[in-house]
Amino acid sequence: MSDVPLDLVAATKRYRDKIVLDELNLTVPAGSVVGLLGKNGSGKTTLIKAALGLVKLDLGSARVFDQPAWHMDADAKSRLGYVPQVVNLYAWMRVRQTIEYIAAFYPRWNWSLIDRLLTEWELNPRERVGTLSVGQLQKLGILVALGHEPDLLVLDEPAASLDPIARRDFLKALLEIAADGNRTVLFSTHITSDLERVADRVAILRNGKITYHGELDELKENVKRLHVTAKNPLTGSFNVPGAVRLRVEGNEALVSVKDASGEVIDRIRADYEASVTVEDLNLEEIFLEMHYD
Amino acid sequence: MTNRYLQVLRSYVRWAWLLPALGIALYAAGVSFSPRLRVHLLAFLLWITLLAGWVASMTVAMLKEQMATPRLRTVPGYRSAHLMVGALLMLITVGVLPIIMARPLHAPTLAVIAIAALGSAALAWIAYWQSIFSMILCFGFLSCIGLPRVQEALTQTIAGQRVDVSIAALTAATLIFAIIWLRLALLYEESSEYARAGGGDPTFNAHPTASPAARRGAASEAHWTNALLQAEYRGGRRSIYNAPLWRRVRHWRVVVGNGRASGVTAVMVATFLLALPMISGQTRATHARRSLIVSLVMITMMAVVPVAIITWFGRWRMLGQESLRPMSRRRFLLEMALAAAAELALTFAAFLLFATIPLYVWAPHQISEAFKLLPVMIAVLPLVLAAILWVLRARNAWIWMTGVGMITALSVVPVEITMKLVQGDLSDHDLYKLLALVASLLALAVIGLRTAFWSWERAELG
Amino acid sequence: MAALLGFIVSPNSGVPIYRQIVEQIRAQVAGGRLEEGVFLPSVRQVAEELAVNPMTISKAYSILEREGTVELIRGQGMRVKDPGPAGNGKARKQALMPLLQQVALTARLLNLSPQQVISALKPLLEDKS
Numbered sequence: 001m002s003d004v005p006l007d008l009v010a011a012t013k014r015y016r017d018k019i020v021l022d023e024l025n026l027t028v029p030a031g032s033v034v035g036l037l038g039k040n041g042s043g044k045t046t047l048i049k050a051a052l053g054l055v056k057l058d059l060g061s062a063r064v065f066d067q068p069a070w071h072m073d074a075d076a077k078s079r080l081g082y083v084p085q086v087v088n089l090y091a092w093m094r095v096r097q098t099i100e101y102i103a104a105f106y107p108r109w110n111w112s113l114i115d116r117l118l119t120e121w122e123l124n125p126r127e128r129v130g131t132l133s134v135g136q137l138q139k140l141g142i143l144v145a146l147g148h149e150p151d152l153l154v155l156d157e158p159a160a161s162l163d164p165i166a167r168r169d170f171l172k173a174l175l176e177i178a179a180d181g182n183r184t185v186l187f188s189t190h191i192t193s194d195l196e197r198v199a200d201r202v203a204i205l206r207n208g209k210i211t212y213h214g215e216l217d218e219l220k221e222n223v224k225r226l227h228v229t230a231k232n233p234l235t236g237s238f239n240v241p242g243a244v245r246l247r248v249e250g251n252e253a254l255v256s257v258k259d260a261s262g263e264v265i266d267r268i269r270a271d272y273e274a275s276v277t278v279e280d281l282n283l284e285e286i287f288l289e290m291h292y293d
Numbered sequence: 294m295t296n297r298y299l300q301v302l303r304s305y306v307r308w309a310w311l312l313p314a315l316g317i318a319l320y321a322a323g324v325s326f327s328p329r330l331r332v333h334l335l336a337f338l339l340w341i342t343l344l345a346g347w348v349a350s351m352t353v354a355m356l357k358e359q360m361a362t363p364r365l366r367t368v369p370g371y372r373s374a375h376l377m378v379g380a381l382l383m384l385i386t387v388g389v390l391p392i393i394m395a396r397p398l399h400a401p402t403l404a405v406i407a408i409a410a411l412g413s414a415a416l417a418w419i420a421y422w423q424s425i426f427s428m429i430l431c432f433g434f435l436s437c438i439g440l441p442r443v444q445e446a447l448t449q450t451i452a453g454q455r456v457d458v459s460i461a462a463l464t465a466a467t468l469i470f471a472i473i474w475l476r477l478a479l480l481y482e483e484s485s486e487y488a489r490a491g492g493g494d495p496t497f498n499a500h501p502t503a504s505p506a507a508r509r510g511a512a513s514e515a516h517w518t519n520a521l522l523q524a525e526y527r528g529g530r531r532s533i534y535n536a537p538l539w540r541r542v543r544h545w546r547v548v549v550g551n552g553r554a555s556g557v558t559a560v561m562v563a564t565f566l567l568a569l570p571m572i573s574g575q576t577r578a579t580h581a582r583r584s585l586i587v588s589l590v591m592i593t594m595m596a597v598v599p600v601a602i603i604t605w606f607g608r609w610r611m612l613g614q615e616s617l618r619p620m621s622r623r624r625f626l627l628e629m630a631l632a633a634a635a636e637l638a639l640t641f642a643a644f645l646l647f648a649t650i651p652l653y654v655w656a657p658h659q660i661s662e663a664f665k666l667l668p669v670m671i672a673v674l675p676l677v678l679a680a681i682l683w684v685l686r687a688r689n690a691w692i693w694m695t696g697v698g699m700i701t702a703l704s705v706v707p708v709e710i711t712m713k714l715v716q717g718d719l720s721d722h723d724l725y726k727l728l729a730l731v732a733s734l735l736a737l738a739v740i741g742l743r744t745a746f747w748s749w750e751r752a753e754l755g
Numbered sequence: 756m757a758a759l760l761g762f763i764v765s766p767n768s769g770v771p772i773y774r775q776i777v778e779q780i781r782a783q784v785a786g787g788r789l790e791e792g793v794f795l796p797s798v799r800q801v802a803e804e805l806a807v808n809p810m811t812i813s814k815a816y817s818i819l820e821r822e823g824t825v826e827l828i829r830g831q832g833m834r835v836k837d838p839g840p841a842g843n844g845k846a847r848k849q850a851l852m853p854l855l856q857q858v859a860l861t862a863r864l865l866n867l868s869p870q871q872v873i874s875a876l877k878p879l880l881e882d883k884s
Contacts, residue, residue, distance in 0.1 A: 033808060033810075049613070049755040052617065052755075053622075054613045054616070054617075054753065054754055054755025055753050055755045056751075056753050070622070071621065071622055072621070072622070073621050074619040074620045074621060074624070075619070077617055077618065077619040077620065078534075078619035080617060082614065082617050084613070084614060088610050088611055088614060090548045090611075093548065100529065100530060101544075101547055101548065102618075103530065103532070104531060104532055104533045104534075104544055105532075105533065105534065105544075105618040105619060105620075106532060106534060106618075106619060107532060107534040107535070107619070108532075109530070109532065111530060168806055171806050172803065172806055175802060175803070175806065175807070175808060175809065178808060178809070178810075179799065179802070179809050181810070192767065193766055193767040196766035196767055196772070197766045197772075197806055197807045197808065198806075198807070198808050199808065200808050200810045200811065216771070217771035217772075217773060217774075217811075217814075220769060220770070220771045221771060221774075224769075227860065227863065227864075229863070275863070277856075277859060277860040277863055278856070278860075279769070279860060280768065280769025280770050281769045282767045282768055282769045283767065284767065285769070
């Protein structure tokens with residue numbers, strides 16, 4: 001399984017005069033769980049749709065398992081699972097019928113997994129899809145994307161309308177899938193705590209570009225907020241390389257840096273005769289810092 | 294206070310209103326160019342009625358679309374303002390519009406208004422309930438125009454001789470509108486028609502779950518029609534991955550309720566046709582038989598299109614997801630197109646089958662004559678399919694509706710020929726013409742299908 | 756095999772989850788709560804229990820293995836090694852560092868002098884109840 005599950009190169013997509021994806025590059029390595037973060041309207045859904053060939057790129061390329069996304073063959077598609085943001089299923093069908101209808105398209109289907117999840121997630125197979133609540137519908141949407149045990153699972157805000165219990169169940173199912181290390185998961189979300197649990201990588205989408213893509217741990221280890229207290233007033237003169245956000249007031253400064261290595265901190269201490277305290281930031285705070293203009 | 298009404302009125306300003314304006318322009322052109330007004334009076338009257346009806350149904354549809362929302366209860370004065378503005382628009386539609394349009398026709402105002410109002414009321418009724426049953430009901434009601442007696446009464450009414458008919462029609466129309474407005478005034482979340490806004494009857498539709506209202510409507514289990522229309526899908530746990538093409542195509546059709554809808558509708562139409570000569574009381578007259586053949590072809594051709602297209606329209610939102618099922622893009626589009634073709638063919642077959650029964654009962658000698666038309670009817674179908682594929686390609690509901698109208702118009706071809714045939718002026722020589730017609734229809738269909746497929750291949754399905 | 760160790764993991768802390776686990780195991784080993792020869796629960800067990808990515812757990816375990824806190828016994832899992840008297844003290848101090856850093860930060864924000872902090876800490880440390 002050496003092929004790259006998902007690869008976007010210089011992907012550009014315009015809607016009228018709005019650039020949604022701007023020469024965006026993103027390679028999702030095999031076996032990783034990538035969380036895609038971005039604020040509302042940042043183009044997460046467009047990115048996912050373009051990556052799956054549901055939307056046509058103006059420029060650049062989108063490839064799934066080394067095949068152009070627009071022209072995936074049966075083999076690539078049978079290795080792909082997708083849960084859209086708004087789960088759309090046929091309202092009149094029963095839950096069981098829906099699963100059987102979708103299962104029939106695939107060469108293999110893990111019925112024991114699906115039967116187990118149906119019970120665990122408390123979905124009644126006899127119920128009409130139309131009468132399911134939004135959360136249940138989302139569960140069903142996730143369920144039908146898992147049955148063929150895809151090598152690549154793409155989820156667009158899958159947990160948005162799930163209650164805390166259902167979300168935990170869903171995360172566990174997701175982890176189960178990721179457990180064997182061969183499966184790749186890409187999911188967009190703005191619930192950062194979910195992402196922190198399950199993702200090993202994070203990609204941050206901003207202004208049509210991926211502004212960060214790498215290991216989540218690395219991000220947390222590198223991005224720190226520094227509390228600087230100097231002897232002399234810092235106003236006007238204070239500057240730190242790799243600063244994401246900088247606030248100065250008198251001889252105190254609050255600076256968030258991309259790479260809080262010992263070197264950087266020592267430099268600040270030496271240059272400004274200051275004491276520096278390092279504050280750890282969680283993903284939500286990092287995300288906020290990165291979106292601060 | 295007036296401000297509120299103005300705001301509500303503004304919410305009804307949509308570019309879709311330009312369509313009736315186009316219709317009025319066409320009408321005006323027709324009136325000014327037609328020298329023999331009297332002869333075409335009925336046609337012009339029909340045009341006025343259709344226009345008024347189109348506007349009326351649009352108004353009611355918009356009204357319901359705006360009212361079947363939570364705002365109905367949460368915004369003070371929302372309901373009354375909408376009801377008032379809607380009533381005003383309706384008054385203009387069925388009152389003022391026909392009067393202005395009828396002026397050059399020199400027909401009695403009362404008669405014109407009565408006929409336009411009744412037609413509009415029928416169409417508004419369909420727009421309000423949005424159920425296939427109300428459609429069939431109104432369809433049956435409107436096809437009474439085909440009855441000689443009704444035509445006679447109509448002619449007399451236009452001539453100003455039957456004031457009673459005008460008054461009766463006007464009363465009926467007022468009653469229908471009153472019921473609609475009453476329902477709107479009482480409308481609440483659990484009203485059966487609440488969920489059916491802007492989508493068509495979900496029981497007939499491959500309706501996806503995107504909108505909560507549509508979901509609720511589609512799942513209204515209590516309705517006995519569900520059981521009748523939807524065969525319980527028992528696919529079991531068999532994979533169709535390696536199955537032959539026809540089985541895969543059949544599998545795609547599972548979601549449209551196993552195609553029982555068309556069958557049920559066909560039976561209803563057949564029953565109506567069967568009863569038609571009895572209603573008109575002219576079971577023996579050749580005139581009735583001839584009109585029967587015409588109606589057979591007409592209904593078969595015209596009813597097929599909406600039924601086939603309505604069941605497929607709801608699928609649009611699903612295409613993105615469904616295109617990710619394991620098969621190539623081309624293959625997916627091909628299978629979908631074939632499934633749509635199967636839908637059309639099966640609906641056609643069902644209608645034809647059930648429409649033959651009344652023909653067999655009332656005019657057995659003319660069956661062979663009617664079947665001469667079969668090649669033309671069948672030859673039109675691929676072209677209709679191409680048009681359906683093109684129309685489905687457009688994601689705009691108004692384009693879609695106009696498209697359905699145009700496709701329906703297209704299927705008039707066999708009807709026209711039937712007219713000629715039944716009147717007996719189709720000679721042997723004409724058979725060659727018929728052959729040429731069939732050939733050219735098929736050629737057109739090939740071009741239409743090919744281009745539709747190309748266009749679909751480039752379409753973003755997400 | 757040890758029971759699930761009562762790890763406390765807060766995913767939305769600024770400290771990466773693997774580091775939280777590493778530090779907790781280190782502390783428990785150094786403090787003697789995890790004795791030599793005890794097996795750590797399997798990666799799968801921990802991941803499932805905490806609902807975090809198994810890769811995170813195995814990352815933590817391999818760090819612990821590399822630094823010699825635990826050793827991998829084929830087919831059985833991770834076994835706690837003898838911390839030894841020297842490593843013992845160092846490891847214990849190490850485990851306390853992140854917390855102390857946090858204390859230092861807060862103290863600075865509260866404008867407390869080092870003497871004030873130490874004098875506040877002292878009774879807490881001596882408290883045996």
